[in-house]
Amino acid sequence: MVTGPTGGYELFYWPSIQGRGEFIRLALEAAGAPYADVARLPATKGGGTKALTAILEGAGGGLPHFALPILRHGSVVLSQSAAILHYLGPKLGLVPDDEPSRLAANQLQLTIADFAVEAHDTHHPIGSSLYYEDQKPESARRSELFLKSRMPKFLNYFERVIEANTAGGGWHAVGSKLSYVDLSLFQMMCGLGYAFPKALARFSPKVPRVVDLRARVAAEPAVAAYLASPRRIPFNEHGLFRHYPELDP
């Protein structure tokens, strides 16, 4: 939870949105890991969006990166949220130790990533380089289908995942302790609840295990402390999840 250079984890992500960076922030926060949210530091301490441009252009050394978030940890500089979480999971104690569970966690995280793309594309079905205002009719069509078939399909899937994993009790998506998959599923529910409060409220009774998981993650002390802190950036209309009332009739 330290927000200065630490020699530990450094997250490079946009400083004014949750976006895809939030899946990483949640993991670091839930584990109580010291990290720097680099672009939120003052420019005098190496922060600001200049730091983002620099690392995207390869200032971290090694492989070029297509997009943020990027994690730097020692000599490792890694992008792609699911790859970062696969790397961080064992280090933060946020994934079970056994190989089958780690394979499962990676599979589930990639499905959450697909879900996130589709949630994003409800407001940007034509192109991310255009404004929402330039693709409103298309957004209305895509959102209607998303709420009618895709969101239910994904949430029903995760309901079955939790059901299969908790036959012997518990509430987790994988294993029997808090994992990065639980955190990411929590974040999806937060985002959908922000973007589509009416549709999510209508559908929630059909996925009680997912709803319960969201509440339980929110109640984890480290998560609760983070959510109540200024480090949790409020949702807004610049990120992955956006609330346009006309898309949630």
Add this chain to the structure above:
Amino acid sequence: MVTGPTGGYELFYWPSIQGRGEFIRLALEAAGAPYADVARLPATKGGGTKALTAILEGAGGGLPHFALPILRHGSVVLSQSAAILHYLGPKLGLVPDDEPSRLAANQLQLTIADFAVEAHDTHHPIGSSLYYEDQKPESARRSELFLKSRMPKFLNYFERVIEANTAGGGWHAVGSKLSYVDLSLFQMMCGLGYAFPKALARFSPKVPRVVDLRARVAAEPAVAAYLASPRRIPFNEHGLFRHYPELDP
């Protein structure tokens, strides 16, 4: 290259398209690994699309799966192409041994997966449950932006990746031997060349390393043999990459 139950690898994917399954088929074929392409077997040998429905519904045991492809290998039943390749890579000798290279391969594969989603959505910007014919104007808009900004951005990125990885010679995207990332990048180029032959021909001179990688992968003996065999399903208008001339003016 065996196409019967082998006790080895079993791939579950649609039998009439390349789609996302092709990234897995290419890896298995390039490595000369014995595998069954289950749905392409006769129903009397456990094949057909019924086998796909069954495994999606959990007949393989363990975790539910959201979508195909699914790989079964011993007690492992795994979905999500990038997760499957991350699992297969070390076993097939299609990823370097060192941890930094494996992290890099996973990161690159996830970026290829993002690229594939965007290539797909050129013909399905509104919803995958609708026909192309029901979203033609939107497809034209999305394709124009894809060809103008997204395809160049992705291909320029992979050009830089190869450039960074081959400063000391060679042609690979990661490491110094054929990897699943090379195979997947080859497949992206094949698909883009099928869907958008004119646009790809115009842009190709700007990414000579990617073009060279495609040619070199195609010339790998095991890959060349596969491409010449009936096991390589021709592209068609039911898969990930589709050729609609009006989208490639």
